[in-house]
Amino acid sequence: MHVSVDSHISNITTLQRFLNKQSALKPNSITFGVAQKMLNLYLKYEWCLGIIPETPHCPVDNAVLHEAGVKSKVRWSKMQQEDYSTAISQIEENVFPLRANEWELRMFNDKNRAYGVSVEKSGLAFRE
Numbered sequence: 001m002h003v004s005v006d007s008h009i010s011n012i013t014t015l016q017r018f019l020n021k022q023s024a025l026k027p028n029s030i031t032f033g034v035a036q037k038m039l040n041l042y043l044k045y046e047w048c049l050g051i052i053p054e055t056p057h058c059p060v061d062n063a064v065l066h067e068a069g070v071k072s073k074v075r076w077s078k079m080q081q082e083d084y085s086t087a088i089s090q091i092e093e094n095v096f097p098l099r100a101n102e103w104e105l106r107m108f109n110d111k112n113r114a115y116g117v118s119v120e121k122s123g124l125a126f127r128e
Contacts, residue, residue: 033079
């Protein structure tokens with residue numbers, strides 16, 4: 001099932017609101033940036049395990065922004081919806097012709113291979 005970008009943004013906002021109501025942390029401490037990272041990371045692993053066919057976006061964090069050449073004035077953890085949408089657009093433009101999720105998976109694996117960990121489309125792989 002394909003999820004539209006608008007639905008994905010709405011899902012992130014819904015997750016953010018839910019977590020801020022449930023959180024043991026101070027009220028409204030979960031930003032849009034934190035919520036997108038949580039949902040996008042979850043979806044990344046669902047995609048890698050073959051549970052879902054595609055992810056709308058890759059997880060956005062400082063490493064992704066840096067490696068994609070995105071100059072954001074706001075750290076990922078402080079992003080609001082507009083900051084995130086701008087960053088995603090820039091990431092997608094800068095990594096084209098790859099899709100952002102494919103590019104992020106390759107980048108993640110390149111950075112973590114030395115530790116013996118990689119994430120493949122068939123799931124997690126650990127070097128012995």
